[in-house]
Amino acid sequence: xxxxxxxxxxxxxxxxxxxxxxxxxxxxxxxxxxxxxxxxxxxxxxxxxxxxxxxxxxxxxxxxxxxxxxxxxxxxxxxxxxxxxxxxxxxxxxxxxxxxxxxxxxxxxxxxxxxxxxxxxxxxxxxxxxxxxxxxxxxxxxxxxxxxxxxxxxxxxxxxxxxxxxxxxxxxxxxxxxxxxxxxxxxxxxxxxxxxxxxxxxxxxxxxxxxxxxxxxxxxxxxxxxxxxxxxxxxxxxxxxxxxxxxxxxxxxxxxxxxxxxxxxxxxxxxxxxxxxxxxxxxxxxxxxxxxxxxxxxxxxxxxxxxxxxxxxxxxxxxxxxxxxxxxxxxxxxxxxxxxxxxxxxxxxxxxxxxxxxxxxxxxxxxxxxxxxxxxxxxxxxxx
Ligand SMILES: NC(=O)c1ccc[n+]([C@@H]2O[C@H](COP(=O)([O-])OP(=O)(O)OC[C@H]3O[C@@H](n4cnc5c(N)ncnc54)[C@H](O)[C@@H]3O)[C@@H](O)[C@H]2O)c1
Ligand SMILES: [Fe+2]
Numbered sequence: 001x002x003x004x005x006x007x008x009x010x011x012x013x014x015x016x017x018x019x020x021x022x023x024x025x026x027x028x029x030x031x032x033x034x035x036x037x038x039x040x041x042x043x044x045x046x047x048x049x050x051x052x053x054x055x056x057x058x059x060x061x062x063x064x065x066x067x068x069x070x071x072x073x074x075x076x077x078x079x080x081x082x083x084x085x086x087x088x089x090x091x092x093x094x095x096x097x098x099x100x101x102x103x104x105x106x107x108x109x110x111x112x113x114x115x116x117x118x119x120x121x122x123x124x125x126x127x128x129x130x131x132x133x134x135x136x137x138x139x140x141x142x143x144x145x146x147x148x149x150x151x152x153x154x155x156x157x158x159x160x161x162x163x164x165x166x167x168x169x170x171x172x173x174x175x176x177x178x179x180x181x182x183x184x185x186x187x188x189x190x191x192x193x194x195x196x197x198x199x200x201x202x203x204x205x206x207x208x209x210x211x212x213x214x215x216x217x218x219x220x221x222x223x224x225x226x227x228x229x230x231x232x233x234x235x236x237x238x239x240x241x242x243x244x245x246x247x248x249x250x251x252x253x254x255x256x257x258x259x260x261x262x263x264x265x266x267x268x269x270x271x272x273x274x275x276x277x278x279x280x281x282x283x284x285x286x287x288x289x290x291x292x293x294x295x296x297x298x299x300x301x302x303x304x305x306x307x308x309x310x311x312x313x314x315x316x317x318x319x320x321x322x323x324x325x326x327x328x329x330x331x332x333x334x335x336x337x338x339x340x341x342x343x344x345x346x347x348x349x350x351x352x353x354x355x356x357x358x359x360x361x362x363x364x365x366x367x368x369x370x371x372x373x374x375x376x377x378x379x380x381x382x383x384x
Pocket of ligand 2: 143194195198264278282
């Protein structure tokens with residue numbers, strides 16, 4: 001049900017365009033009086049030379065820079081703390097990469113003020129520290145992290161924990177589609193499905209769904225539904241990349257305000273324990289959660305069907321079923337229709353996954369249908 005009262009927040013400066021990063025230095029000087037910056041990224045992206053135009057632009061403008069390139073997928077706390085040490089003497093922190101690099105950059109920008117420990121930031125609205133100016137430059141069209149106030153890190157051995165705070169909203173976002181050219185097919189598919197899940201879960205989010213998040217989620221799904229298969233088949237066409245990037249960002253704006261739910265709650269343990277990529281984990285669980293939620297979200301799924309598809313049956317339940325079938329087809333088309341057992345996950349591991357998923361109370365509360373331990377176990381069994 002759409003609430004009568006709602007609030008909506010997003011990043012207030014978003015710049016889009018091919019090769020924008022080659023012009024960024026001047027903007028950094030104008031906006032933040034930047035003299036020294038830290039770029040937080042992963043080694044793979046450095047190797048691919050993705051940030052060369054940015055580094056050249058900084059050099060030419062006389063801006064000093066450091067590159068921290070030790071971010072890994074599902075970044076552990078230790079990496080975040082290590083990166084923060086490099087940020088003590090810089091004016092601006094730049095997240096450059098997928099969700100892992102951008103999430104790390106968010107926390108680094110706050111930790112570099114040395115006002116609060118990381119351990120005390122976990123949860124919702126726990127950050128009271130100020131932070132350094134933060135710029136986000138996504139290189140995947142997936143997490144939408146560039147416009148969310150959320151950072152997800154791995155705590156302890158295998159638990160994915162979130163810091164959620166308006167302090168983490170970036171000051172500037174650069175959407176440069178040239179960064180996505182040539183991204184491997186499987187990363188395009190996995191991150192793209194993650195973005196679609198953000199839109200779907202925001203649209204069915206139980207507590208904070210609102211007219212603005214609905215608008216953004218619908219628009220995101222429309223764009224991603226057409227652009228993602230095209231970007232998957234022809235990763236060198238910049239128009240498809242730009243559309244996917246835009247779709248992922250709109251989905252990010254939606255779920256930053258109407259948070260994600262059961263799919264993410266059950267996907268997180270697959271990343272935490274078995275190191276499956278975030279988007280892949282989502283793709284493996286999505287169809288099962290859609291069927292599970294159907295009894296409680298048929299109206300929303302039918303609305304999404306009418307948003308995407310033509311020549312639909314007239315009754316709501318059949319429309320909702322068409323939506324689920326369509327998403328299943330898309331996942332297949334993107335090469336992601338796989339089972340948990342294909343990833344060295346054993347049947348005996350499923351109870352541990354279900355136990356861990358139950359820890360994700362922040363996400364589970366947003367699911368349209370209540371999920372208890374037995375439900376989670378049954379869902380993992382279906383996915384296995
Ligand atoms: N903050 C949020 O709101 C939010 C939302 C969803 C997920 N997440 C988190 O984000 C992380 C996942 O992020 P992700 O899916 O973007 O992946 P990622 O950042 O972990 O990167 C995955 C891989 O893709 C490579 N890559 C990135 N861009 C590339 C490009 N243009 N070309 C070639 N390779 C490229 C990277 O080098 C890396 O090897 C997880 O930790 C997840 O929990 C955060
Ligand atoms: Fe996600």
